[in-house]
Amino acid sequence: MKGTGLRSRSETWTGVVFLLPGVGIIFVCVAIPILLAFALSFTHCSRFLTIQWAGLYNYARLITDPLALKSLINTLIYVVTFVPLNLALALAIALLLNRRFPGMRVIRSVYFVPVVLSMVVTVSIFRFLYDFNYGPLNAVLGAVGFEPVPWLDHQSYAMWAIVAMALWKSSAFFSIILLAALQDVPQSLHEAAKVDGAGPVMRFLHVTIPSLAPVMTAVIALSSIGAFRVFVPMFVLTKGGPAFSTRTMALHAYSTGFDQGALGQSSAVSFALLAIIVTATLILNKARRAGR
Amino acid sequence: MSRRAHRLAAGGGYGLLLGLGILVFGFPLYWMMRGALIDQATWTQVPLVWVPGADQVSLTAFTDIFASTQFRMGQVLLNTFTIAFMTMLCNVVFDCMAGFALAKMRVPGKTLVLAGLLLTLMVPFEGLMVPLYLVVTKMGLANTLPGIVLPGAASAFCIILMRQFFLSVPDELLEAAIVDGADWGQIFFRIALPLAAPAVATVAVITFLAGWESYIWPLLITDPHSKFDVLQKVLAQATMVSQSGSTDTEWPWLMAAALISTAPPLILFVTCQRFFIAGLTGGALKG
Numbered sequence: 222m223k224g225t226g227l228r229s230r231s232e233t234w235t236g237v238v239f240l241l242p243g244v245g246i247i248f249v250c251v252a253i254p255i256l257l258a259f260a261l262s263f264t265h266c267s268r269f270l271t272i273q274w275a276g277l278y279n280y281a282r283l284i285t286d287p288l289a290l291k292s293l294i295n296t297l298i299y300v301v302t303f304v305p306l307n308l309a310l311a312l313a314i315a316l317l318l319n320r321r322f323p324g325m326r327v328i329r330s331v332y333f334v335p336v337v338l339s340m341v342v343t344v345s346i347f348r349f350l351y352d353f354n355y356g357p358l359n360a361v362l363g364a365v366g367f368e369p370v371p372w373l374d375h376q377s378y379a380m381w382a383i384v385a386m387a388l389w390k391s392s393a394f395f396s397i398i399l400l401a402a403l404q405d406v407p408q409s410l411h412e413a414a415k416v417d418g419a420g421p422v423m424r425f426l427h428v429t430i431p432s433l434a435p436v437m438t439a440v441i442a443l444s445s446i447g448a449f450r451v452f453v454p455m456f457v458l459t460k461g462g463p464a465f466s467t468r469t470m471a472l473h474a475y476s477t478g479f480d481q482g483a484l485g486q487s488s489a490v491s492f493a494l495l496a497i498i499v500t501a502t503l504i505l506n507k508a509r510r511a512g513r
Numbered sequence: 514m515s516r517r518a519h520r521l522a523a524g525g526g527y528g529l530l531l532g533l534g535i536l537v538f539g540f541p542l543y544w545m546m547r548g549a550l551i552d553q554a555t556w557t558q559v560p561l562v563w564v565p566g567a568d569q570v571s572l573t574a575f576t577d578i579f580a581s582t583q584f585r586m587g588q589v590l591l592n593t594f595t596i597a598f599m600t601m602l603c604n605v606v607f608d609c610m611a612g613f614a615l616a617k618m619r620v621p622g623k624t625l626v627l628a629g630l631l632l633t634l635m636v637p638f639e640g641l642m643v644p645l646y647l648v649v650t651k652m653g654l655a656n657t658l659p660g661i662v663l664p665g666a667a668s669a670f671c672i673i674l675m676r677q678f679f680l681s682v683p684d685e686l687l688e689a690a691i692v693d694g695a696d697w698g699q700i701f702f703r704i705a706l707p708l709a710a711p712a713v714a715t716v717a718v719i720t721f722l723a724g725w726e727s728y729i730w731p732l733l734i735t736d737p738h739s740k741f742d743v744l745q746k747v748l749a750q751a752t753m754v755s756q757s758g759s760t761d762t763e764w765p766w767l768m769a770a771a772l773i774s775t776a777p778p779l780i781l782f783v784t785c786q787r788f789f790i791a792g793l794t795g796g797a798l799k800g
């Protein structure tokens with residue numbers, strides 16, 4: 222905006238005042254902690270803040286410490302199963318709900334219930350759904366002649382039980398985004414394909430999917446960021462157990478920092494997690510731009 | 514198969530899938546409500562009581578949690594509401610001001626600030642738990658209300674959202690006001706902010722919910738059984754305790770607390786769906 226010298230000086234000052242509270246809070250609560258984590262990751266810092274130079278020791282531990290390595294692998298397992306299944310389910314739900322008939326509004330709102338529940342509420346409901354003795358899931362299994370399954374108390378099941386819960390929680394959320402995109406696909410494209418003799422499957426593959434591609438990349442990007450940082454479900458439901466089978470990187474960072482007081486080690490885990498997420502975001506953003 | 518039969522089969526398949534989805538997504542909600550209305554004995558009855566009879570249903574859990582020392586629902590609800598409201602208020606004021614300055618004002622270092630904000634969008638809170646705890650504790654804000662609210666009091670995402678909105682406000686409108694002798698404060702409050710009402714509503718809804726549903730940070734920065742305990746913390750704690758197989762927690766209480774915690778988001782979702790969806794999809798596509 223153009224102005225006289227006097228006006229632009231007052232503009233600068235007011236602008237700084239406008240920016241200061243918001244940007245200042247983000248600086249103190251995000252920028253400084255990042256720098257602090259980076260600095261601490263090269264030290265043996267205890268909970269009493271005794272600091273001793275450690276070089277790259279904490280970073281080497283990320284691979285040499287079996288527990289750190291396990292939490293990295295668990296995180297990857299979670300991401301690799303959650304992200305594609307989430308996309309497939311969200312797309313299926315969006316397609317299912319992309320029709321118009323009386324009552325569809327009500328049906329949609331049932332599907333969107335998980336969007337309204339907080340993660341803690343979701344976790345506490347699923348804790349009862351998965352209950353070994355009194356859970357409805359095991360009751361159904363029992364009715365059709367199966368043994369009850371210790372969903373959260375056995376290392377072969379706990380991770381998958383949590384993945385299933387996370388899918389329940391987030392696939393509806395992502396289907397809202399996909400549904401909006403589906404409704405933006407021009408009807409004329411479908412008509413043209415029909416005239417060319419394309420059946421429903423061909424139209425899905427050659428009209429719907431290509432038009433949704435940018436939004437699908439966005440869904441992949443968002444859900445993988447969410448999956449890398451997953452914390453609350455494991456923290457509340459299993460504490461990372463049984464036998465560390467659900468210990469993710471965020472949980473490992475929490476546990477080494479707050480339970481063991483190894484702040485240096487914890488900072489290295491946090492920083493590695495950060496680096497992974499930033500790298501993944503950049504790669505996916507690049508893919509998004511290339512796809513346009 | 515005739516064309517008609519084919520059509521019918523496809524329609525039936527669709528209906529079946531749609532019904533299955535309703536069952537899968539609706540059932541946990543039903544289970545929460547059922548769990549809040551029955552008592553502990555009915556919970557642990559074998560075989561399972563799928564649909565409790567009228568004589569097994571009561572609202573005592575909702576009154577009990579207000580009296581129980583584990584849930585202290587009155588105090589906890591007040592805390593949660595205060596924190597959510599303060600979070601919303603701070604964000605509405607700070608994010609709008611910053612977004613406006615970034616969109617419309619000449620400020621030195623503006624591009625740098627914007628780039629920095631975009632970078633912080635990629636940073637997960639879960640990666641900052643320990644250092645953020647150290648920073649806020651060093652500031653002497655552990656176990657205080659400002660300490661709980663501070664990290665959520667401004668949002669890079671909402672600042673960028675507001676900036677996007679203000680960019681679409683024509684410069685001519687503001688220039689006319691300057692010529693009329695208005696200062697920047699008046700321009701912001703009298704012209705820009707009223708124009709931005711839908712975006713402000715979106716920010717308000719997003720940040721109120723963020724405050725209402727915040728769990729990890731209040732857990733970290735307050736002592737166990739602090740007088741500033743929030744709903745999510747108490748609920749998570751009770752869920753953990755209920756896990757050991759003991760009956761330390763009354764299960765109906767847990768589900769009643771979960772239902773109470775769900776009420777505000779549900780009300781906001783139903784009444785402000787437009788802003789809700791705008792926040793969701795805007796965040797997804799621009800973030």
